[in-house]
Amino acid sequence: MLRLRRPSWFAVLLTLAGVAVFVRLGIWQLDRAAYKERLLTRFDHASTAPLAPFAQVAGQAPRYRYTHVAVQGHFLRDRSYMWDDQTEGEQVGVDVYVPFVVPGHARLLLVNLGFLPHSGGTGNVPQMPPLPAGAVTLHGLYAPMPPPGLRIGGDQLARQRRYPKLATYLQLGQIRRDLGRPLDPGVLLLDPDPHAAYLRQWTPTFMPPARHQAYAFQWFSFAVAAVVIFIVLHRRKPGPAPDDDPPAPP
Secondary structure, eight states: OOBBBOOHHHHHHHHHHHHHHHHHHHHHHHHHHHHHHHHHHHHHHTTSSSOEEEGGGTTTTOOTOOOOEEEEEOTTTTTTTTEEEEEEEEEEEEEEEEEEEEETTTSEEEEEEEEEESSTTTOOOOOOOOOOOSSSEEEEEEEEEOOOOOOOSSOTTTTTTSSSSSEESHHHHHHHHHSSSSSSEEEEEEOOOTTTTSOOOOOOOOOOOHHHHHHHHHHHHHHHHHHHHHHHHHHHHOOOOOOOOOOOOE
């Protein structure tokens, strides 16, 4: 039978507080996982949702709202950006972004054309298929710009003079400074096109539910560990076992 020494109030309160915090954090991570599951469902449904006019979302930060929009305008064909070191399956390549002019809208809309594989090694600029010269209508998801990752080597766009510009770190503010014109806070992820040279397999740019579930398991493990440590530190050590036969008196 497990016997414990009488613990101090401080040890009891510290253990209870730690367990409560760890359990609360675990529950919070499970709530985040459920929320991300709903976002994934919303993202999947958005690509097949009826098209809305871009004017409904123009100038708005999309955050986790994914709107399937139609927008008319024309590309800035002499300005394009390639986000290097992107992967699709076992292929390495770039994501291609081009500014898009929407008539009557003061901001430029940044359009993600999709993934273009490298013809050579990392750092090479792939050959872009020609962009349409006139007015076009685009269909796609108005979504947040993917997180830029680790920035190394300063502003890579500012050091380049020719387009397309290639960078391993890309964000809207960086492109806005390079263009010298305001940008919409979201980007347009073009609908997949089997005839296009670009691969368009869009996924939401947030931490997946499985990661939150792993963090929840970690926090619950900490709660269990706190209880185990409390028991180990306060377990009463067994005394020496009595002899079966008492020694004879002298």
